[in-house]
Amino acid sequence: MQPNNAVPEGNAEKSNTYAGRRISVAPMMDWTDRHCRVFHRHITKHTWLYTEMVTTGALVYGDVERHLRFNDEEHPVALQLGGSDPKDLATSAKLGEKWGYDEINLNCGCPSERVQKGAFGACLMAEPELVRDCVKAMRDAVSIDVTVKHRIGIDETESYDFVRDFVGTVADAGCTTFIVHARNAILKGLSPKENREIPPLKYEYAYRLKRDFPQFEILINGGIKTEAEIDEHLRHVDGVMLGREAYHNPYLMATFDSKYYGDTAPVKNREEVLRAMMPYIAAQLAKEGGRGLKLNTITRHMLGLMQGLHGARQFRQTLSDSKRLAAGDPGLLLEALPK
Numbered sequence: 001m002q003p004n005n006a007v008p009e010g011n012a013e014k015s016n017t018y019a020g021r022r023i024s025v026a027p028m029m030d031w032t033d034r035h036c037r038v039f040h041r042h043i044t045k046h047t048w049l050y051t052e053m054v055t056t057g058a059l060v061y062g063d064v065e066r067h068l069r070f071n072d073e074e075h076p077v078a079l080q081l082g083g084s085d086p087k088d089l090a091t092s093a094k095l096g097e098k099w100g101y102d103e104i105n106l107n108c109g110c111p112s113e114r115v116q117k118g119a120f121g122a123c124l125m126a127e128p129e130l131v132r133d134c135v136k137a138m139r140d141a142v143s144i145d146v147t148v149k150h151r152i153g154i155d156e157t158e159s160y161d162f163v164r165d166f167v168g169t170v171a172d173a174g175c176t177t178f179i180v181h182a183r184n185a186i187l188k189g190l191s192p193k194e195n196r197e198i199p200p201l202k203y204e205y206a207y208r209l210k211r212d213f214p215q216f217e218i219l220i221n222g223g224i225k226t227e228a229e230i231d232e233h234l235r236h237v238d239g240v241m242l243g244r245e246a247y248h249n250p251y252l253m254a255t256f257d258s259k260y261y262g263d264t265a266p267v268k269n270r271e272e273v274l275r276a277m278m279p280y281i282a283a284q285l286a287k288e289g290g291r292g293l294k295l296n297t298i299t300r301h302m303l304g305l306m307q308g309l310h311g312a313r314q315f316r317q318t319l320s321d322s323k324r325l326a327a328g329d330p331g332l333l334l335e336a337l338p339k
Contacts, residue, residue: 021177022260023230023253024048026221026243027080027105027149035284036301037074040246042268042276044253046261049077053107055118056083059092068099071280078103080149082110084120084130086137093138093146104138106131108150111185111195122185125154125162128169136173147177149221152205153184160205167209167216177217179241180206196222196243207236227252227259249307270305274333277302281330295332296325302333311338 025032025040027050037049054067070077079096081104083089093104108131110121124131138146148170152163167178183199190198201223210218219239224230230240246253251270257263281298299319306312318336
């Protein structure tokens, strides 16, 4: 998508054109790129989608188009930023709004060493006043929503009071939407993968935040895999953010539009999803082939579409066949369909 230069100035009332963030897909590095988001959008029209984290340095000093271009059909889509300098975050947020994103999200939850070296991500939870200043700078710069995604604690700090005070401080900047990954982040000794699995989930902390801050939009994230779990969480909070389950089992989202957004449009079956992706893939290969875009750059996000069905393994094998992929023929999607 090309940038939208008709951006409202000033700190106008924050509002969304789209239905609320009742269900969303988490920002996931190396996974939720623009091709993945288009694929997910062909399964669900209303679920909110998030970019991979984009650092402020990449936008202030790097190739803005490479990091921010996306496709019109991705809406509603949020840009997640990583950074800790209020000025750079304000500049980056303004770029995100100019390019047409529907929300700016600040990452206060990533525990990776690389992110820690940049002094942002989960380590920002130890500096709630700085996060407040960052959010204020972004809100002053844009008219779209500015939200925060965070953990419930860091290292051995496990008291609910810690995350309650963090939210209360950041809220002083006008932030009203908090996405709560209901685990602690262990900053030393655990890999990002281990940080998603080893610290125990404490969903009750997110529930308590909603009770203590009923005026805020509280979304919950972490280890959620089924509709039954989603339904239980929605009894306590405003929205649910899915992570890896949405990636590995994307067709789980096929009923979300009707169930959670009241959309009466027919649900696409899996073959219809594949057929809907074929024109997109052909257009992208024609447009971006000279930049090195290959068929598997897009199809790698689609390997879980047949999850749970007889023939799912064959589907994955066909879409991973290097010789067939090298031909660059979108028709491979239909060849891969289980017979």
